[in-house]
Amino acid sequence: xxxxxxxxxxxxxxxxxxxxxxxxxxxxxxxxxxxxxxxxxxxxxxxxxxxxxxxxxxxxxxxxxxxxxxxxxxxxxxxxxxxxxxxxxxxxxxxxxxxxxxxxxxxxxxxxxxxxxxxxxxxxxxxxxxxxxxxxxxxxxxxxxxxxxxxxxxxxxxxxxxxxxxxxxxxxxxxxxxxxxxxxxxxxxxxxxxxxxxxxxxxxxxxxxxxxxxxxxxxxxxxxxxxxxxxxxxxxxxxxxxxxxxxxxxxxxxxxxxxxxxxxxxxxxxxxxxxxxxxxxxxxxxxxxxxxxxxxxxxxxxxxxxxxxxxxxxxxxxxxxxxxxxxxxxxx
Numbered sequence: 149x150x151x152x153x154x155x156x157x158x159x160x161x162x163x164x165x166x167x168x169x170x171x172x173x174x175x176x177x178x179x180x181x182x183x184x185x186x187x188x189x190x191x192x193x194x195x196x197x198x199x200x201x202x203x204x205x206x207x208x209x210x211x212x213x214x215x216x217x218x219x220x221x222x223x224x225x226x227x228x229x230x231x232x233x234x235x236x237x238x239x240x241x242x243x244x245x246x247x248x249x250x251x252x253x254x255x256x257x258x259x260x261x262x263x264x265x266x267x268x269x270x271x272x273x274x275x276x277x278x279x280x281x282x283x284x285x286x287x288x289x290x291x292x293x294x295x296x297x298x299x300x301x302x303x304x305x306x307x308x309x310x311x312x313x314x315x316x317x318x319x320x321x322x323x324x325x326x327x328x329x330x331x332x333x334x335x336x337x338x339x340x341x342x343x344x345x346x347x348x349x350x351x352x353x354x355x356x357x358x359x360x361x362x363x364x365x366x367x368x369x370x371x372x373x374x375x376x377x378x379x380x381x382x383x384x385x386x387x388x389x390x391x392x393x394x395x396x397x398x399x400x401x402x403x404x405x406x407x408x409x410x411x412x413x414x415x416x417x418x419x420x421x422x423x424x425x426x427x428x429x430x431x432x433x434x435x436x437x438x439x440x441x442x443x444x445x446x447x448x449x450x451x452x453x454x455x456x457x458x459x460x461x462x463x464x465x466x467x468x469x470x471x472x473x474x475x476x477x478x479x480x
Contacts, residue, residue, distance in 0.1 A: 151178045156218045156246040156460055161203055165398050166468060168461035171218065179251035181230045187251050188224035190244050192453075193460060194270050195220070195467050195476045196304070197368075197393040204396065208423050218246040218460075222480075223260070223270050234259065239266070241274065246460050248480065271475035272308060272438055272449045275424055279390060280308035281434045282427040284366055285316075287388035287420040292317030294363035297354075297380075299373050300393060301339065302329040304475035309366045310339050311447050318364070321357045323373060325470045332473065337448060351376050361385070369394045378408065381417055389421040397468045450474025 152175050159172040181187045198207070202219055205211045212219055222244040226234050231254030234240070240257040244250040260269050271277060283305070290296050296313040300306040301322030310333065313320045322333040322342045330342030341357040344350065354376055361382035367374050370392030381387070412419070427434070441447035452472040454463045457480045467476050 152176075153178045153247055153249045154457055155248075158203070158212055158214050158216050158218055160214050161212070166200055166203070166465055168465060171461040173458070178249045181228045181251055183230055184253055184255070185230055185251050186226050186234050186254050186257065187228040187249055188240060188242055188244060188257075189227050189249055190222040190224045190247065190480045191239075192223040192267060192270055193220055193244075193246060193478045193480060194222060194275070195460075195464050195478065196275075197391055197396055197468065199464055200396040200468055219243065220246055221275065223266065223274075224250070229254070239269070241269070248457070267451050267453060267477065268442075268449060270477050271304060271451050272442060272447065273435055274475075276304040276475050277308055277438050278427070278431065278434055279424045280305045280312060281438060282424060282430070283388045283390050283422055284309050284312050284364070286427060287422050288364040288366060288386050290316050290318050290364045293319070295319045295321065295358055295361070296364045296366065297321045297323065297358060297362045297377055298366040298368070299323040299345075299377070300368035300391075301333055301342070302473050303368065304472075305390060306366070306368055307333075307337060307450055307474055308447070311337055312441075313364075314338050315441060315446055321354075323354070329473065345373050354380060364388070366390065367392075371395055378411065381415055383415045385415060385417050387417065387419045389419060393468070452476040454478045
């Protein structure tokens with residue numbers, strides 16, 4: 149590969165919906181490693197709804213500004229090392245940003261095993277799989293026989309959440325956009341039912357699907373879907389708050405669900421927000437479970453791999469519009 153370092157920078161912060169025009173492709177020289185640093189070459193760039201949230205302000209990471217290299221995690225290969233714990237050829241997960249090469253402190257990198265397919269290190273054995281695992285099992289605490297509802301159920305996290313809930317013996321309802329995704333959830337992934345949030349009768353569909361109510365709701369979207377599920381919770385229900393993709397791209401909502409404090413008290417609901425790094429001390433045990441379920445055929449892995457660094461902007465825009473099934477990434 150050429151020693152030129154391609155980068156996508158934010159040409160301007162979007163005020164409405166994100167488009168490819170908000171990015172600019174630039175080229176520079178490949179960086180070199182300083183003391184304690186390594187240079188990595190990106191192999192696969194992870195695309196996530198959170199990429200858009202970082203343009204709105206500080207979250208669990210610093211906000212992005214116009215002119216910044218677009219932020220994002222990647223599966224990367226070490227090509228130069230000034231750190232004894234990492235050598236050329238090692239695979240790592242790193243916050244490289246959208247660029248061919250990055251020079252990063254070795255202490256900030258997570259060394260990864262070499263396995264095939266390599267893409268599983270970004271999906272089921274990466275942030276998506278671990279987020280699904282801990283968000284459901286630690287925050288949602290599902291019990292066999294309970295009803296679990298998951299939004300963005302055809303996405304990278306939601307598709308895994310639903311399958312883990314099934315493994316736990318739960319009845320699983322997936323919320324996704326369109327009949328085709330719904331059929332995929334029920335026919336291929338084993339969900340008990342699917343509800344189309346784009347349908348005019350979405351709330352009726354949801355009420356019929358959940359029956360007596362929702363024990364655990366795994367929220368990826370916020371907004372009206374969150375509100376509909378909130379008011380469908382059973383007493384002592386649990387809500388795992390993972391993301392709010394419906395509020396990332398475009399104007400911020402003017403108000404949230406009304407009557408919420410009283411509802412939470414009356415039904416004694418538990419709402420817990422989390423990020424995957426909250427559970428770093430239990431990462432290895434989670435990976436062992438995920439690998440066992442995949443190996444036994446209990447957990448199906450769906451990946452949406454797009455070829456070409458130049459396609460990163462459109463690939464993110466498409467993800468925000470719900471184009472993907474499973475984990476979307478770009479092969480550099």
